[in-house]
Amino acid sequence: MRCEVVAVGTELLLGQIVDTNSSWIGEQLALAGIDSLFQTKVGDNFGRIADTLRAALDRSDAVVVCGGLGPTQDDITRDVIASVMGVELVHDDDIEARIRYMFGSRARTMSVNNLRQAQVPLGATTIAQMPGTAPGLVCPMPEGPYEGKVIYAVPGVPSEMREMVAGTVIPDLKRRSGVTSVIKSRTLRTWGQSESGLAEMLEGEIERLDAEPSATIAFLASGIEGIKVRLTAKAATEAECDERLAAEEAIVRDIIGDIVFGVDDETMEHAVVALLAERGLTLAVAESVTGGLIGSRITNVPGASKVFRGGVVAYASEVKFEVLDVPEGPVVTEEAAMAMADGVRRRLGADVGLAVTGVAGPDPQEGLPPGTVFFGLALGDTLEARPVRMPGDRERIRTFSTIGLLDWLRRRLLALD
Amino acid sequence: MRCEVVAVGTELLLGQIVDTNSSWIGEQLALAGIDSLFQTKVGDNFGRIADTLRAALDRSDAVVVCGGLGPTQDDITRDVIASVMGVELVHDDDIEARIRYMFGSRARTMSVNNLRQAQVPLGATTIAQMPGTAPGLVCPMPEGPYEGKVIYAVPGVPSEMREMVAGTVIPDLKRRSGVTSVIKSRTLRTWGQSESGLAEMLEGEIERLDAEPSATIAFLASGIEGIKVRLTAKAATEAECDERLAAEEAIVRDIIGDIVFGVDDETMEHAVVALLAERGLTLAVAESVTGGLIGSRITNVPGASKVFRGGVVAYASEVKFEVLDVPEGPVVTEEAAMAMADGVRRRLGADVGLAVTGVAGPDPQEGLPPGTVFFGLALGDTLEARPVRMPGDRERIRTFSTIGLLDWLRRRLLALD
Numbered sequence: 001m002r003c004e005v006v007a008v009g010t011e012l013l014l015g016q017i018v019d020t021n022s023s024w025i026g027e028q029l030a031l032a033g034i035d036s037l038f039q040t041k042v043g044d045n046f047g048r049i050a051d052t053l054r055a056a057l058d059r060s061d062a063v064v065v066c067g068g069l070g071p072t073q074d075d076i077t078r079d080v081i082a083s084v085m086g087v088e089l090v091h092d093d094d095i096e097a098r099i100r101y102m103f104g105s106r107a108r109t110m111s112v113n114n115l116r117q118a119q120v121p122l123g124a125t126t127i128a129q130m131p132g133t134a135p136g137l138v139c140p141m142p143e144g145p146y147e148g149k150v151i152y153a154v155p156g157v158p159s160e161m162r163e164m165v166a167g168t169v170i171p172d173l174k175r176r177s178g179v180t181s182v183i184k185s186r187t188l189r190t191w192g193q194s195e196s197g198l199a200e201m202l203e204g205e206i207e208r209l210d211a212e213p214s215a216t217i218a219f220l221a222s223g224i225e226g227i228k229v230r231l232t233a234k235a236a237t238e239a240e241c242d243e244r245l246a247a248e249e250a251i252v253r254d255i256i257g258d259i260v261f262g263v264d265d266e267t268m269e270h271a272v273v274a275l276l277a278e279r280g281l282t283l284a285v286a287e288s289v290t291g292g293l294i295g296s297r298i299t300n301v302p303g304a305s306k307v308f309r310g311g312v313v314a315y316a317s318e319v320k321f322e323v324l325d326v327p328e329g330p331v332v333t334e335e336a337a338m339a340m341a342d343g344v345r346r347r348l349g350a351d352v353g354l355a356v357t358g359v360a361g362p363d364p365q366e367g368l369p370p371g372t373v374f375f376g377l378a379l380g381d382t383l384e385a386r387p388v389r390m391p392g393d394r395e396r397i398r399t400f401s402t403i404g405l406l407d408w409l410r411r412r413l414l415a416l417d
Numbered sequence: 418m419r420c421e422v423v424a425v426g427t428e429l430l431l432g433q434i435v436d437t438n439s440s441w442i443g444e445q446l447a448l449a450g451i452d453s454l455f456q457t458k459v460g461d462n463f464g465r466i467a468d469t470l471r472a473a474l475d476r477s478d479a480v481v482v483c484g485g486l487g488p489t490q491d492d493i494t495r496d497v498i499a500s501v502m503g504v505e506l507v508h509d510d511d512i513e514a515r516i517r518y519m520f521g522s523r524a525r526t527m528s529v530n531n532l533r534q535a536q537v538p539l540g541a542t543t544i545a546q547m548p549g550t551a552p553g554l555v556c557p558m559p560e561g562p563y564e565g566k567v568i569y570a571v572p573g574v575p576s577e578m579r580e581m582v583a584g585t586v587i588p589d590l591k592r593r594s595g596v597t598s599v600i601k602s603r604t605l606r607t608w609g610q611s612e613s614g615l616a617e618m619l620e621g622e623i624e625r626l627d628a629e630p631s632a633t634i635a636f637l638a639s640g641i642e643g644i645k646v647r648l649t650a651k652a653a654t655e656a657e658c659d660e661r662l663a664a665e666e667a668i669v670r671d672i673i674g675d676i677v678f679g680v681d682d683e684t685m686e687h688a689v690v691a692l693l694a695e696r697g698l699t700l701a702v703a704e705s706v707t708g709g710l711i712g713s714r715i716t717n718v719p720g721a722s723k724v725f726r727g728g729v730v731a732y733a734s735e736v737k738f739e740v741l742d743v744p745e746g747p748v749v750t751e752e753a754a755m756a757m758a759d760g761v762r763r764r765l766g767a768d769v770g771l772a773v774t775g776v777a778g779p780d781p782q783e784g785l786p787p788g789t790v791f792f793g794l795a796l797g798d799t800l801e802a803r804p805v806r807m808p809g810d811r812e813r814i815r816t817f818s819t820i821g822l823l824d825w826l827r828r829r830l831l832a833l834d
Contacts, residue, residue: 013453015444016637018437022458027432036430037465039458041439048454055472185433196488196530219489220428221574230433285709285730291716292702292709295730299708302779302811310736313702313712313728315721319765323729323740348736362719391519392548394719 001177002035002060006052008068008077009156010043021066021161032170033181033234044074046083053084057146062176064169067156069134071113077153081139082121084151089119095126095135102133129167132157136164138172150176183234184241186249189262191226191407195219198227201256215248224399225267229256258414261407268406269297269304275413276307276352283409284350285311286324286340288331289358289373293402309350314340320357323347332357332366334385337376345378353378354409356401360394371397375405379412418594419452419477423469425485425494426573427460438483438578449587450596450651461491463500470501474563479593481586484573486551488530494570498556499538501568506536512543512552519550546584549574553581555589567593600651601658603666606679608643608824612636615644618673632665641816642684646673678827685823686714686721692830693724693769701767702728703741703757705748706775706790710819726767731757737774740764749774749783751802754793758802762795770795771826773818777811788814792822796829 005022012019022039029036038059042052049068056063068077082089096118103114117134120126127136134155141149152172154164173179190198198219199206206217220228229252233244253260261271276283285294295311298304312323320326324343326336337355345353354377361370371390377383388404390397422439429436439456446453455476459469466485473480485494499506513535520527534551537543544553551572558566569586571578607615615636616623623634637645646669650661670677678688693700702711712728715721729740737743741760743753754772762770771794778787788807794800805821807814 012440013443013456014447015440015442018435018440020435023429023432023435025432026430030431037460037462038469039430041456043454045454052455185431187433194488194528194531196528199489199530200528218428218491219487220434221487230428287709287712289716290713291721291725292704292712292728292730295704295709295732296707296713296815299706299730299732299777300812300815304708305732308708308732310732310740311709311730312740313709313716313730315712315716315725315727316765319727322766323727323764347740348733349739360716395717398713398717 001062001173001179002037003029003062003064003173004056004060005029005036005039006049006056006063006065007039007041007156008044008049008065009041012041012067013043021156021158024158024162025064025066025165028165028170029173030183032174033179033183034173034177044068044076046076046080049077049080050084053080053151057084057141057149057151062150062152062173064152064154064165066154066161069117069136069153069155071111071117071133075116078116078119078121078137081124081137081151081153085121085123085139085142086144087122087142090122092118092120092126095120098130098135099133127154127164127168129163131163132160134160136168138168181234181236182238182241183232184238184245185230185232186245187220187264188229188231188249188252188260189226189266190229190256190259191261191268191403192259193227193256195221195227198229198256202229202252205251205255214244217248217252224396225403226261229260258411261410267297267301268403268410269301272406272410272413273298273301273304273307275410277303279413279416281351281413282307282309283352283354284309284344284348286344286353286355286376287311287313288315288320288340288356289360290356290398290402291315293398294354294356294405297402297406309348312344312347330366332359332368332372332374334374334376334387337374337385338378338383339376341376341378342383352409354405356405358390358397358401360397362394370394373397373401375408377409377412418479418590418596419454420446420479420481420590421473421477422453422456423466423473423480423482424456424458424573425461425466425482426458429458429484430460438573438575441575441579442481442483442582445582445587446590448600448602449591450598450600451590451594461485461493463493463497466494466497467501470497470568474501474558474566474568479567479569479590481569481571481582483571483578486534486553486570486572488528488534488550492533495533495536495538495554498541498554498568498570502538502540502556502559503561504539504559507539509535509537509543512537515547515552516550544571544581544585546580548580549577551577553585555585598651598653599655599658600649601655601662602647602649603662604637604681605646605648605666605669605677606643606683607646607673607676608678608685608820609676610644610673612644615646615673619646619669622668622672631661634665634669641813642820643678675828675831678824684714684718685820685827686718689823689827689830690715690718690721690724692827694720696830696833698768698830699724699726700769700771701726701761701765703761703770703772703793704728704730705732705737705757705773706777707773707815707819708732710815711771711773711822714819714823726765729761729764747783749776749785749789749791751791751793751804754791754802755795755800756793758793758795759800769826771822773822775807775814775818777814779811787811790814790818792825794826794829
């Protein structure tokens with residue numbers, strides 16, 4: 001069973017609105033085990049919407065068309081569907097009554113235009129869920145090239161669309177397709193390996209899965225936040241999916257090891273805060289090049305206050321000397337990084353001190369090029385530093401520094417086991 | 418001239434990533450006066466990508482295909498384009514050198530897979546901008562049904578895609594299309610007014626422009642970052658556009674006044690850093706609820722070091738007492754906010770002290786509900802505080818606090834004139 005998604009609206013093409021509806025519908029289709037091979041955005045143009053629907057029906061068994069069901073003149077999805085079905089639009093008294101009731105209950109006056117929303121292609125049925133004034137439609141294709149196929153029309157308003165898709169479209173599609181299988185995904189988030197490096201590490205496992213497909217592995221570069229390894233399983237039941245995902249996750253973790261810092265939505269800062277809490281340790285951070293980015297990310301984690309004391313943003317060198325007792329002299333060095341970590345830990349009374357100093361650019365500093373960064377860590381009796389070379393522009397250098405430093409702490413904390 | 422956008426990636430169809438690239442590209446095409454009538458998402462499947470590209474070339478003069486240029490086996494955009502062009506992939510030594518250099522400069526080992534990225538369809542040229550390891554491609558269609566048409570291939574990583582589209586794709590499309598009329602936009606960024614409030618203020622001017630259309634005004638809500646007022650002008654020359662935009666900007670600024678904090682990409686922190694530099698003042702920040710967010714945003718501005726001394730992230734109350742000399746007692750008060758601003762200014766030897774303390778939630782603190790926030794400002798001889806109620810969740814409260822506090826400083830600095 002294949003179902004395409006068509007999003008209607010010139011504002012989508014102009015980039016005035018980002019089409020999040022198609023993504024959400026695609027996710028629901030995937031979870032229902034229904035393939036969605038194409039998603040199309042098209043403007044409010046009769047001919048082009050018609051062409052898009054026909055192309056979709058040529059390739060697939062069903063189409064969810066989203067948007068263009070409003071009361072205004074450029075809301076023409078109803079009319080286009082009728083023409084693709086080769087039928088008339090007929091007035092639906094029941095919908096008119098529901099629309100009138102809506103307006104009544106909202107104490108708004110109904111315009112004549114709103115009655116256009118009571119027009120329905122002959123043979124179509126309306127979707128029971130109707131949170132707004134736009135009725136959704138189930139349009140089975142009549143005798144002809146598309147017989148047996150179906151178009152679902154839902155409004156572009158996300159909340160209305162979601163209620164109709166979840167309440168009627170997905171159940172109807174599952175019934176038509178007789179699909180019983182479920183598809184689920186789990187994402188392992190990694191730091192410290194390139195996408196191609198991961199691909200090589202997992203080459204054997206991927207080949208094994210090609211032979212006996214209990215799950216699939218895909219890589220997603222998530223910009224500066226590392227590489228995601230996505231595991232996907234298809235099975236008869238949700239429980240069986242979870243089982244396969246758990247088994248596959250264990251295998252993959254065995255292969256790529258502790259470069260996995262989180263699962264699905266877990267960020268690096270979530271991982272670090274959780275590890276500190278487990279070990280009953282408090283943290284203080286001394287930031288130069290990152291300017292507060294590390295603290296802001298840590299404190300974005302609910303419950304961070306249990307482990308995070310605070311930090312010193314020592315941007316000017318004098319602040320490093322005066323507030324953190326860094327010895328006067330060059331401040332982009334391993335020594336300075338260690339002194340900052342130790343100083344902030346003592347000054348703020350924390351168990352762990354973390355520090356970063358470096359050159360974000362655009363200009364060099366102390367004769368060092370942008371991207372020259374030193375990490376400092378004060379943990380227990382150990383005081384250590386680590387030099388790093390960061391790529392890219394100011395923002396990339398700052399973000400790489402933040403995640404890289406937190407990952408270093410994460411590995412040190414894991415080693416405490 | 419018509420240009421379609423094709424986004425490649427199974428994760429887009431599955432809704433694991435929202436395709437924001439197509440929207441951004443669509444906006445750039447519109448601003449360049451180039452029609453974009455269809456945008457399609459397709460998975461990592463050779464046949465379906467090829468069909469999609471052919472359908473797009475049948476309907477339009479150019480296609481921007483986004484994604485699938487990575488080093489892994491499922492990155493097949495290069496291969497598909499070659500087959501649509503009916504040519505071979507050839508190895509490009511120059512790109513290999515650039516990729517090797519990238520890895521060298523990042524001290525990461527390059528895998529053999531990365532060399533796939535040096536494969537280029539015969540007759541294609543590479544895009545000069547190459548911020549990552551994925552080269553962009555300009556692929557003119559050879560003799561045949563699509564002769565004279567062109568495919569542009571750019572990576573799915575937004576930052577890389579944007580640099581290539583702005584730097585090469587749009588200029589090349591304009592040259593090919595011979596578009597003479599120029600469309601330009603200027604965005605005035607505002608803080609402190611609702612969209613409907615702005616619409617009311619500008620109602621008269623918008624009516625005037627309907628009568629004599631020298632420019633258009635549109636409102637874009639940019640989430641937590643305020644409301645954008647976008648001015649757009651279409652004219653024969655760029656100079657004429659700039660003239661009209663400058664004239665319209667003056668009129669609009671007269672009407673809405675100093676709620677405009679920046680133009681186009683200027684952020685609130687840019688505005689504040691510029692004002693401080695003009696007045697020769699240095700800044701120190703004491704952050705509690707924002708955890709370093711204010712410092713991180715200020716230091717994201719190149720040249721911030723001229724005005725920003727640093728800050729203290731006083732997340733735990735003891736840090737407020739011990740490091741900032743805040744009197745022991747409740748810390749979510751006007752008094753605490755003022756003491757923090759004064760303390761950080763003195764401690765870090767700055768001219769201006771800014772402070773924020775409050776409750777980000779999810780739990781109440783000192784009996785106060787999440788969203789209770791106090792700003793503190795130490796400027797010259799004045800020490801003042803301001804209570805604020807912030808809406809929304811933890812992240813919104815933190816971001817609203819950051820921008821709200823910076824905007825307060827901005828207004829105070831403007832008043833110094």
